[in-house]
Amino acid sequence: MRIVVKSYAVAALLSVGACAHVPTDPAARAEYEKANDPAEPTNRVIFKGNQFIDRNLLKPVATAYVNHVPDGARRSIHNFVSNLEGPEILVNDLLQGNMSRAWTTTERFVINTTVGVAGFFDPATGWGMPRHTADFGQTFGVWGMGPGPSVQLPLFSFSNVRDSAGKVLGFVANPLDYIVPDAVSAGDGGLNVVDGRATLLPTTNLLEQTSLDYYAALRSTMAQRRAALVEEGKTGGRGEEGKPGDGDEEDKSRGRDPAPTSPAPNSPSAAVAP
Numbered sequence: 001m002r003i004v005v006k007s008y009a010v011a012a013l014l015s016v017g018a019c020a021h022v023p024t025d026p027a028a029r030a031e032y033e034k035a036n037d038p039a040e041p042t043n044r045v046i047f048k049g050n051q052f053i054d055r056n057l058l059k060p061v062a063t064a065y066v067n068h069v070p071d072g073a074r075r076s077i078h079n080f081v082s083n084l085e086g087p088e089i090l091v092n093d094l095l096q097g098n099m100s101r102a103w104t105t106t107e108r109f110v111i112n113t114t115v116g117v118a119g120f121f122d123p124a125t126g127w128g129m130p131r132h133t134a135d136f137g138q139t140f141g142v143w144g145m146g147p148g149p150s151v152q153l154p155l156f157s158f159s160n161v162r163d164s165a166g167k168v169l170g171f172v173a174n175p176l177d178y179i180v181p182d183a184v185s186a187g188d189g190g191l192n193v194v195d196g197r198a199t200l201l202p203t204t205n206l207l208e209q210t211s212l213d214y215y216a217a218l219r220s221t222m223a224q225r226r227a228a229l230v231e232e233g234k235t236g237g238r239g240e241e242g243k244p245g246d247g248d249e250e251d252k253s254r255g256r257d258p259a260p261t262s263p264a265p266n267s268p269s270a271a272v273a274p
Helices: 002-015 026-035 040-068 071-084 086-095 099-114 136-142 161-170 181-210 214-235 246-253
Strands: 150-153 157-160
Touching: 040 150, 040 157, 040 181, 040 214, 071 086, 071 099, 071 181, 086 099, 086 136, 136 161, 136 214, 150 161, 157 161, 157 214, 181 214
Parallel strands: none
Antiparallel strands: 150 157
């Protein structure tokens, strides 16, 4: 499965340059450059295919998951798949030179894997070690690589050339793949996809209801999210320690654990929506 997905990603990267059509009208040219989506006609076709899969499979399953699986069980599943990302996050923390974050990632993984029962619980957050995310696309950005044109990957939807290359590398660079491949396969399979899509339901539902152009809205949201993630990596996440997000505060006020904030960067659900 990973070989197939990797082949899709590489093929999409190689096809970007062949699909560009630069408008000559000055206003249209300015909008074209702002969107940074030279292969937009092709990308929109792929987007329609991705949306067909999402609306007929991923979204209904994720909605049923949210409606019928208890909060505690969903939280444990989210903790489990998030914990499996720890070693890959650690690799990227180190490559970015973020040693403080790397130590926090190490502490979190050790504590949650042991005290947290294979990662199904997250005591590390309550002990002052908040989770952050890091991936190879972010690392390339921290190193100074620009995002490049927008790319719509089959099954993975919105990305750009830099982050697509990072996705391909991420498929083979998680150390756990070579230590406990069965556990990683379980996390990277249905659990990760359903958990990630369920996390994104409020965002995608709102965008779909309020945006005039759902494709453009998702493209813009994803680009902003990725740019913010790169800036976070450049600063080492300074100022984030011990500061829960708005969603965390809202969930705590309702007497439940904070909701997950983002899916795994290499899951299909991570790019079907922002």
